[in-house]
Amino acid sequence: MAASFETDICIVGAGPCGLFAVFEAGLLNLRCHLIDALPMAGGQLSEIYPKKPIYDIPGFPSILASELVDNLLKQIEPFKPEFTLGETAQSLEKLEDGRFLVTTNFNTKITAHTIAIAGGLGCFEPRKPDIHRLESYENHGVDYIIKDPEKYRNKRIVISGGGDSALDWAIFLSDIASEISLVHRRMEFRGAPESVQKVIRLNELGKLKLYLEAEVKSLEGNPDLEKLIIDTNNNQKTIELDYFIPLFGLTPKLGPIADWGLNLDKNAIEVNTLDYQTNVDGIFAIGDINNYPGKLKLILCGFHEATLMVQSAYKIINKGKKPSFKYTTVTGIQPIKDANHGK
Numbered sequence: 455m456a457a458s459f460e461t462d463i464c465i466v467g468a469g470p471c472g473l474f475a476v477f478e479a480g481l482l483n484l485r486c487h488l489i490d491a492l493p494m495a496g497g498q499l500s501e502i503y504p505k506k507p508i509y510d511i512p513g514f515p516s517i518l519a520s521e522l523v524d525n526l527l528k529q530i531e532p533f534k535p536e537f538t539l540g541e542t543a544q545s546l547e548k549l550e551d552g553r554f555l556v557t558t559n560f561n562t563k564i565t566a567h568t569i570a571i572a573g574g575l576g577c578f579e580p581r582k583p584d585i586h587r588l589e590s591y592e593n594h595g596v597d598y599i600i601k602d603p604e605k606y607r608n609k610r611i612v613i614s615g616g617g618d619s620a621l622d623w624a625i626f627l628s629d630i631a632s633e634i635s636l637v638h639r640r641m642e643f644r645g646a647p648e649s650v651q652k653v654i655r656l657n658e659l660g661k662l663k664l665y666l667e668a669e670v671k672s673l674e675g676n677p678d679l680e681k682l683i684i685d686t687n688n689n690q691k692t693i694e695l696d697y698f699i700p701l702f703g704l705t706p707k708l709g710p711i712a713d714w715g716l717n718l719d720k721n722a723i724e725v726n727t728l729d730y731q732t733n734v735d736g737i738f739a740i741g742d743i744n745n746y747p748g749k750l751k752l753i754l755c756g757f758h759e760a761t762l763m764v765q766s767a768y769k770i771i772n773k774g775k776k777p778s779f780k781y782t783t784v785t786g787i788q789p790i791k792d793a794n795h796g797k
């Protein structure tokens with residue numbers, strides 16, 4: 455049965471701005487539920503540049519993007535946010551009682567008093583290789599994102615791609631899958647040299663089958679995927695398998711948010727600069743996804759927007775009551791007691 459949750463603020467996007475919004479909301483004793491299409495938190499920092507140092511986070515002369523995400527996750531722990539990861543917020547509707555209902559592509563339902571869209575550049579969507587009937591095998595043996603590696607335990611897996619993601623997952627799954635093959639259309643990989651060496655070593659040890667200068671040409675099975683055909687040096691080879699995982703990177707697209715009735719300016723959501731509310735009362739947009747005069751797409755700016763946004767969210771949730779302004783040096787951190795409203 456699909457899961458359902460109730461919360462104060464449903465945050466769409468678990469990038470740095472969505473994560474920091476949980477902290478600022480927690481200071482006001484507001485509960486948050488985050489949804490992200492990616493299987494992990496951190497947005498662009500986790501997906502695009504985890505190992506790059508960032509130099510413009512106040513108080514940190516330099517911090518790796520992945521460390522900033524770890525710190526943000528640590529900082530929000532007392533406020534016990536709930537996460538729905540690896541799912542896309544698909545639809546948004548207003549309920550009769552004034553709350554909102556967000557439904558994901560896996561039919562998870564989150565009912566919330568307010569919505570904070572922190573969707574960055576949009577949903578990261580997989581780049582799909584051009585293989586006939588590929589899409590008809592989605593949920594029938596073709597996956598583009600690895601959400602839970604346990605799904606592949608003792609299964610026969612074929613991964614295709616030549617970047618870090620394809621190499622790293624091939625290495626990781628070689629301990630879990632019963633058989634794993636990596637298909638890459640060139641002789642050279644784009645990924646880290648250490649990972650390439652590991653893959654070559656695993657191939658030599660017989661723990662992974664490597665097909666270079668090879669391409670997946672077609673898929674067979676009805677309705678579930680059973681075999682695929684690869685072209686390698688003009689020879690065709692059939693591989694029997696349970697899962698085919700093409701890993702050719704992800705590109706951001708605004709996605710379903712574009713149909714939520716919000717005023718858009720190109721690919722961004724228009725907001726006011728008082729509290730970053732959109733044209734719909736109770737729906738806010740913070741971070742890279744919003745636009746207003748003078749907007750800068752910086753983490754620092756998104757943190758500021760999150761801070762002001764929760765003040766107005768508090769008033770909506772508490773029927774007009776204003777939050778009292780207090781320094782954390784005075785109040786400390788008061789953990790949220792009853793955060794889990796999942797059903």
Ligand SMILES: Cc1cc2nc3c(=O)[nH]c(=O)nc-3n(C[C@H](O)[C@H](O)[C@H](O)COP(=O)(O)OP(=O)(O)OC[C@H]3O[C@@H](n4cnc5c(N)ncnc54)[C@H](O)[C@@H]3O)c2cc1C
Nearest residue numbers: 467469470471490491497498543573574576577741742753
């Ligand atoms: C290479 C690079 C270097 C950078 N360096 C710096 C720097 O030095 N300093 C700096 O301040 N900024 C830097 N930036 C910009 C910074 O990364 C962004 O400003 C920041 O990530 C914005 O955070 P965000 O939380 O708004 O969105 P994002 O980080 O983009 O996260 C948004 C999340 O929302 C999710 N999402 C979107 N739509 C949906 C949906 N419908 N359902 C579910 N999930 C959804 C996405 O999957 C994503 O995970 C850099 C960016 C890049 C690409």
